[in-house]
Amino acid sequence: MASGLKIKVNEREWSVSASPDTPLLYVLSNELMLQGPRFGCGLAQCGSCSVLVNGVETRSCVTPVSAVVGKSVTTLEGLPAWYAVQKKLAETPALHPMQQAVIDEQALQCGYCYNGMIVKASEFLSKTPRPTEAQIRTAMNGHLCRCGTYPRIIQAVQRAARAMSEVKA
Amino acid sequence: MTLRRDFLKAGGALVIGFRLRDDLLGQEKAAPARGTMAGPPDAKQVDTWLAIHSDNTATVYIGFAELGQGNSTALLQVAAEELDFDMSQLQTVRLDTNVTPNQGGTYSSASIQRGGPQVRTAAAEARQALLQLASKKLDAPVNSLSVSKGVVAVVGEASRSVTYGELVGDQPFHLAFTGSAPVKTPAEYKIVATAVPRNDMPDKVSGKYVYMQHVRVPGMLHGRVVRPRGQGAYGAGAKVLALDESSIRNISGARVLRKGDFIGVVAESEWDAIRAARQLKITWDSTPSLSGSDGLYEAMRAAKTDDRIVLQRGNAADAIGAAPHKVAYSCRSPYQAHAPFGPNCALADVGPDSALVMCSTQDVYATRSTLAGILGLAVAKVRVQYYEGSGTYGHSCYDDVAQAAALLSQLAGKPVRLQFMRWDEHGWDNYGPSHLGEVRAAAGADGKIVGYEYEGWQHHWSNVETSEQLALGKPAAEWQPNPAMQVNPLCCGGMYDIPNLRLVNHHVPGLGYLKCAWLRSPLDLSFSFTSEQAIDQLAFLLKLDPYEFRQRNIKDARWLGVLDAAAKAANWAPRTAASNLAKANTVANIVGGRGIGMGTHLASYGAAVAEIEVNRETGKVVAKHLYGAVDAGLVVNPGNVESQISGQLVQTASRMFHEEVTFTRTNVTSLDWASYPILRFEECPQVTPVVVQRLNERSTGAGEEVMAAAAGAIANAFFDATGVRMNEFPFTPKRVLAALKRG
Numbered sequence: 051m052a053s054g055l056k057i058k059v060n061e062r063e064w065s066v067s068a069s070p071d072t073p074l075l076y077v078l079s080n081e082l083m084l085q086g087p088r089f090g091c092g093l094a095q096c097g098s099c100s101v102l103v104n105g106v107e108t109r110s111c112v113t114p115v116s117a118v119v120g121k122s123v124t125t126l127e128g129l130p131a132w133y134a135v136q137k138k139l140a141e142t143p144a145l146h147p148m149q150q151a152v153i154d155e156q157a158l159q160c161g162y163c164y165n166g167m168i169v170k171a172s173e174f175l176s177k178t179p180r181p182t183e184a185q186i187r188t189a190m191n192g193h194l195c196r197c198g199t200y201p202r203i204i205q206a207v208q209r210a211a212r213a214m215s216e217v218k219a
Numbered sequence: 220m221t222l223r224r225d226f227l228k229a230g231g232a233l234v235i236g237f238r239l240r241d242d243l244l245g246q247e248k249a250a251p252a253r254g255t256m257a258g259p260p261d262a263k264q265v266d267t268w269l270a271i272h273s274d275n276t277a278t279v280y281i282g283f284a285e286l287g288q289g290n291s292t293a294l295l296q297v298a299a300e301e302l303d304f305d306m307s308q309l310q311t312v313r314l315d316t317n318v319t320p321n322q323g324g325t326y327s328s329a330s331i332q333r334g335g336p337q338v339r340t341a342a343a344e345a346r347q348a349l350l351q352l353a354s355k356k357l358d359a360p361v362n363s364l365s366v367s368k369g370v371v372a373v374v375g376e377a378s379r380s381v382t383y384g385e386l387v388g389d390q391p392f393h394l395a396f397t398g399s400a401p402v403k404t405p406a407e408y409k410i411v412a413t414a415v416p417r418n419d420m421p422d423k424v425s426g427k428y429v430y431m432q433h434v435r436v437p438g439m440l441h442g443r444v445v446r447p448r449g450q451g452a453y454g455a456g457a458k459v460l461a462l463d464e465s466s467i468r469n470i471s472g473a474r475v476l477r478k479g480d481f482i483g484v485v486a487e488s489e490w491d492a493i494r495a496a497r498q499l500k501i502t503w504d505s506t507p508s509l510s511g512s513d514g515l516y517e518a519m520r521a522a523k524t525d526d527r528i529v530l531q532r533g534n535a536a537d538a539i540g541a542a543p544h545k546v547a548y549s550c551r552s553p554y555q556a557h558a559p560f561g562p563n564c565a566l567a568d569v570g571p572d573s574a575l576v577m578c579s580t581q582d583v584y585a586t587r588s589t590l591a592g593i594l595g596l597a598v599a600k601v602r603v604q605y606y607e608g609s610g611t612y613g614h615s616c617y618d619d620v621a622q623a624a625a626l627l628s629q630l631a632g633k634p635v636r637l638q639f640m641r642w643d644e645h646g647w648d649n650y651g652p653s654h655l656g657e658v659r660a661a662a663g664a665d666g667k668i669v670g671y672e673y674e675g676w677q678h679h680w681s682n683v684e685t686s687e688q689l690a691l692g693k694p695a696a697e698w699q700p701n702p703a704m705q706v707n708p709l710c711c712g713g714m715y716d717i718p719n720l721r722l723v724n725h726h727v728p729g730l731g732y733l734k735c736a737w738l739r740s741p742l743d744l745s746f747s748f749t750s751e752q753a754i755d756q757l758a759f760l761l762k763l764d765p766y767e768f769r770q771r772n773i774k775d776a777r778w779l780g781v782l783d784a785a786a787k788a789a790n791w792a793p794r795t796a797a798s799n800l801a802k803a804n805t806v807a808n809i810v811g812g813r814g815i816g817m818g819t820h821l822a823s824y825g826a827a828v829a830e831i832e833v834n835r836e837t838g839k840v841v842a843k844h845l846y847g848a849v850d851a852g853l854v855v856n857p858g859n860v861e862s863q864i865s866g867q868l869v870q871t872a873s874r875m876f877h878e879e880v881t882f883t884r885t886n887v888t889s890l891d892w893a894s895y896p897i898l899r900f901e902e903c904p905q906v907t908p909v910v911v912q913r914l915n916e917r918s919t920g921a922g923e924e925v926m927a928a929a930a931g932a933i934a935n936a937f938f939d940a941t942g943v944r945m946n947e948f949p950f951t952p953k954r955v956l957a958a959l960k961r962g
Binding site (some may be wrong): 072095161163164198201204 | 277280286287288289307405414416417419420421423424425426427429430432433435488489490493556558559560561564607608609610614641857862863865866867868869870875891893897898899901902903904905906
């Protein structure tokens with residue numbers, strides 16, 4: 051049943067069994083058994099399933115797996131290594147600074163939306179190292195949180211930005 | 220049966236009990252291995268709550284669900300405190316009807332209120348027994364011993380010590396509660412009442428945490444339910460007129476399963492199941508069964524209701540009639556959805572004589588009983604394990620999806636993982652009930668409230684899930700009333716010192732309306748929205764500052780405490796409401812306002828201040844800053860409670876400005892985040908949470924106790940900004956513009 055597709059996820063090549071039209075999310079969840087991207091709406095409305103595709107935040111619930119062939123997919127699990135490459139760090143840290151900032155701010159409640167929050171914030175901070183609060187709100191606006199933890203996510207993004215500015219390769 | 224052993228492992232809950240030879244710990248007897256028998260275990264046995272391990276760590280068995288509120292950390296704090304363990308030495312286990320005690324459901328923010336004392340008592344019993352053992356072992360009297368990090372030492376002789384692990388390592392206590400174990404006093408607390416970081420966060424940020432949606436087992440099928448897009452009337456259910464199985468013939472891996480009007484599809488591939496559910500052709504009976512959102516309140520007001528006087532003292536009608544300042548309001552509030560961020564999911568493995576169901580229920584034991592009935596199995600043959608889903612905020616579709624997964628597994632003869640789609644969850648929720656409130660209140664010239672009447676119209680909660688209704692034809696019915704589904708004094712005037720008070724509940728029979736259940740702070744936002752506007756208007760009529768007016772009418776020190784705490788946090792400066800209208804930013808047509816409100820949920824105390832902006836041209840309302848103060852007695856983890864208050868304030872803004880279930884005469888039409896919008900980052904207010912710590916008062920709920928106050932504060936801020944009272948939420952631009960035009 052293998053479709054023969056090969057995709058690169060978190061710097062590793064995978065052979066995919068699913069049909070080419072299968073949304074990437076179901077491949078990541080059911081074949082690669084990754085727990086970062088997760089189902090939220092299946093409509094690209096909430097950000098639960100976000101991954102990076104060539105460094106760009108992408109909704110995996112509406113992206114056919116065939117569309118990422120030849121590209122590099124990074125999930126929540128791969129963010130520390132992705133960050134290490136970006137920052138030319140000698141070693142991969144245990145957590146991306148945004149993940150650490152969420153813990154330091156005790157930001158999350160149920161935490162289900164934090165896959166998307168962390169993936170989006172990581173993408174955003176890679177392009178906007180010193181963001182204003184308004185820039186954070188605009189960048190993050192496509193990600194929903196039912197628990198209402200937005201204020202602490204904003205604080206966590208600010209904290210991560212500070213931490214990243216202090217990191218030297 | 221390999222599969223079931225996998226399930227056991229997946230539960231991660233097996234701690235094997237060994238026979239204990241030390242007769243100091245009670246009678247020797249064979250203990251069944253934990254997890255091998257249907258629960259609940261005996262709540263009066265220390266072993267039910269605690270296992271000490273030889274490496275001087277312990278497992279605490281807790282019957283409350285971690286719903287994202289941090290209670291799994293806070294309840295361990297209670298145990299660590301009483302046992303003199305370090306937090307790093309304690310762990311807890313997954314809720315499981317074969318393993319964990321039955322502490323009732325994780326409802327009403329009661330984990331700490333109800334569960335705290337149980338865990339505290341159990342830990343104290345264990346500590347007492349451990350000290351007696353140590354006393355014999357060290358040959359020193361109990362009162363000469365001290366404990367730190369699970370190491371018992373003779374005071375002044377550190378070399379004479381023994382660890383808890385050495386005393387009982389991995390063996391049961393076999394000890395019934397004596398009722399004599401002393402618990403610590405608040406003055407002795409070192410861990411309780413501190414902001415210990417939550418223990419679930421590291422795994423949650425890294426993707427290691429196993430949510431229900433992640434659980435997979437070998438050999439399982441993926442399932443989806445197929446229902447009309449959006450429910451009709453609760454009593455009407457959904458009826459299949461025609462089903463065309465050939466419509467999914469091109470999806471070779473998928474098959475249709477049916478029991479009565481319950482229809483699902485299963486497939487080995489999740490995408491096949493999704494496609495099949497979308498493609499399956501079913502003709503549903505579409506006879507109109509609802510009033511439609513537009514006619515809702517008229518239908519409720521005209522309904523034949525069951526009426527009940529909830530509280531009556533003095534003669535409110537006469538007092539109001541005779542008073543110089545009086546107000547009367549009628550306010551409406553909509554059905555709102557739980558809308559968990561991730562739709563509910565469950566995995567069931569149902570065999571001919573037993574079943575295991577993994578799901579995100581608030582009450583594993585209640586869910587087990589219902590499932591047993593549906594599956595035709597004895598209760599003891601059904602095992603339910605809890606896996607956290609996304610924040611549920613009450614009775615979302617977690618029971619429905621568990622039932623549906625169990626039914627599909629029974630029909631398929633294989634384990635089935637069932638993930639609800641977004642439209643299933645939004646469209647077949649047990650919504651928070653809509654409400655119609657009428658309030659009349661009056662004050663004397665001295666600024667004292669003399670009379671108050673509140674009448675409320677709403678349904679009770681629905682107690683039959685959609686799956687059992689469709690599959691078994693179980694007739695729709697409502698819960699018997701309890702205080703959380705009726706007009707109650709904690710939001711309706713009870714915080715004020717009012718000599719003449721009358722609260723009346725009008726139960727609107729719910730079978731012809733949408734399915735309802737508890738949604739975080741049930742009905743409280745509606746009550747305070749109505750009631751606190753009336754109180755505020757009395758202050759306005761008396762030309763008094765609304766905070767000062769409330770102070771003047773409150774005697775209870777704890778209500779005054781939260782009121783003062785919220786006002787102080789907001790730097791409240793005295794002035795009468797709507798006295799700043801001239802200072803509007805006329806260029807942008809944006810006016811600012813501030814308001815204060817009170818109210819809570821059943822047990823604690825809540826007060827809030829809101830600062831909002833209203834765009835008079837577009838009708839857009841945005842909360843700029845919300846302040847919320849909660850007195851929940853002894854707060855075990857102030858960090859968690861601050862987080863809860865912040866979340867409540869943001870969620871209240873969402874519910875006041877955006878959230879509304881819409882429906883036609885046939886079905887619900889708010890089925891996703893576009894048709895059921897919630898608050899987003901760009902409109903998120905700043906929040907200031909204030910915990911009013913009361914170390915010597917019993918702990919009460921803190922997960923939903925300031926939303927009512929915030930709803931009232933937001934409504935009053937709108938009046939302050941515009942001089943106009945809103946009589947319906949959410950404050951959509953259309954509604955706001957209509958209110959401003961009406962004046």
